[in-house]
Amino acid sequence: MITTATIPNVLTIAGSDSGGGAGIQADLKTFSALGVFGASAITALTAQNTHGVTAVHAPPAEFITAQLDAVFGDLRIDAVKLGMLANADIVRAVAAALRRYRPAHIVLDTVMISKSGHALLLPDAISALRDELLPLATLITPNLPEAAALLGEAEAADEDGMQRQAEALRALGTLAVLLKGGHLSGDESPDWLFDESGRQRITGRRIATRHTHGTGCTLSAAIAALLPRAGSLVEAVTEAKAYLSGALENADRLSVGSGIGPVHH
């Protein structure tokens, strides 16, 4: 018998995308599609469409704390996904709340810059993200530019470089790293997963669509949704990648804006 008690509650702490393709909106669609209940603490509002971000409004950090106290004070939270955090004050407020409430799974999508080139995390907040949040995360999901920024190194140019950087990121205190190789050229989109049991290459076929807005948000949200019921991290990541592939395969069925459109959940 399925009871409501078996349905995980998953919280996204991220930014809003008014165009509906990324951020909180992508996260909640992913949660629904994967059968979990979604809660949301909004770190920033973006005025955004498929052509890009035109304005960002971040509330005072105390307002993020108020949202987190309200959610954790009432809801059982089985997993957390972290997305756009906007600035160092918000990073520190989120880290303080996570230290207080200690959710079992924390998936940190190290969001820094949108595909359209807009900063979603101020550059001076990268060190706060590294020092305060990496040690709390059970998984981080950087792409190649984000990994390079966290390490203060050049971007990995091949899979050997990716593995070296994934190892170096784990040495900063996070339990596991999914380093996404989508920025490498080739027919495959190889990701490397490093955790305490070793390393694993997880490949995905490159899907031919220009509509890729919100892919990183969707993948990290799917992992957070799947982790509470998965047998292992690698199982959750593999299933989440399959979910994202399906959303990319369906993206061309949407007619959302005239720029880089979203994936279809």
Ligand code: PLP
């Ligand atoms: N807008 C918000 C609020 C986001 O959180 C993100 C990614 O995390 C983006 C935009 C970027 O989306 P993309 O780079 O996939 O276009």
